[in-house]
Amino acid sequence: MSNQMRYIIFYKPYGVLCQFSQDTPERQTLKDYIHVPDVYPVGRLDWDSEGLLLLTNNGQLQHRLSNPKFGHDRTYWVQVERIPDDTALNKLRNGIEIQDYRTKPALARLLTEEPILPERNPPIRFRKNVPTAWLEIILTEGKNRQVRRMTAAVGFPTLRLVRVSIAHLKLDGLQPGEWRDLSSIETKLLHNIASTRRINY
Template sequence: MTIDDRYIIFHKPYGVLSQFTQETPKHRTLKDYIDVPDVYPVGRLDWDSEGLLLLTNDGRLQHRLSHPRFGHERTYWVQVERIPDADAINKLQTGVEIQDYRTRPAKVRLLPANPPVCDRDPPIRFRKNVPTGWLELTLTEGKNRQVRRMTAAVGFPTLRLIRVSIAHLCLDGLALGEWRNLTAAEVKLMKMGSRE
């Protein structure tokens, strides 16, 4: 870690692109929230996903955390249409076919209660006669729109998707739209984990 290295975590709101340049006036970008030059997201969250986004100017760490070979865990809280049954959860745990790809095994559990999340703006579209459930899903890979494709493949479409952790980094009280610098201890753990 050099004196000029920056490591930031950001609680990305719904409707924000994981980039600093605006391609369409329809979406906000990271520039609307983070006024730190020359940092870039490690991986991405789609505009319609929320949660933890890591940004850095450390190219080596960025590469290692983004490369599928290193398999860092990413945990999501996923609100789905209807309540997933044991069969669906088992399929998600063992791997499902999405397009021409079979997903790696994942850690998946049905949360017994709604997790402590802030309201989304705009709120999800509720259907009066269709219940929703929350899954906690931990992946070691990050294909394009993978979580949404996985839940759809087992018959439970994703309504809301929030990344709550990357490896040992967690949102832990970081308000929606806020960012903070990582502590020296967090950076050290991140770098140690990236040498696997």
């Protein structure tokens, strides 16, 4: 078994479970795309979300970055029903109650143009005469289905959710289902973040 450390970013397509084990035959998993032994996701993306997923066989780094008390930026492009107003955006920015939890302050802005993204398969279901908008939301935490619950709580349900970056790591050049190893510079920056960022208790 090789002791070489691997650091991979993967463009997770819609409908792919964030695991290697096959629970149900009708759902694809990471095993259908990534044939690298012993790498595991750092955090998760829901099956119905798309975008950047970091995987590694460095257990210490994985544990550190997955710690819910460890804050690093996660950037999402979110398509929602209707056009959020300033009141809704300010609620997202300031933190809102979702279930029994109050979200931490976040960055949230309305994108002036629809982002250039690959088509989703299957496409979202548009409702006739209901406009949609795209938001950019940057979180420093990753609770279960957090973005969807946040937009729903302010009255603008999420239709499509794409994570486009984690800290300095970006999807640039990847298409859904593709992955690549991190460059040495990306890996060094990742280790710097993990070793210097404080955990806020």
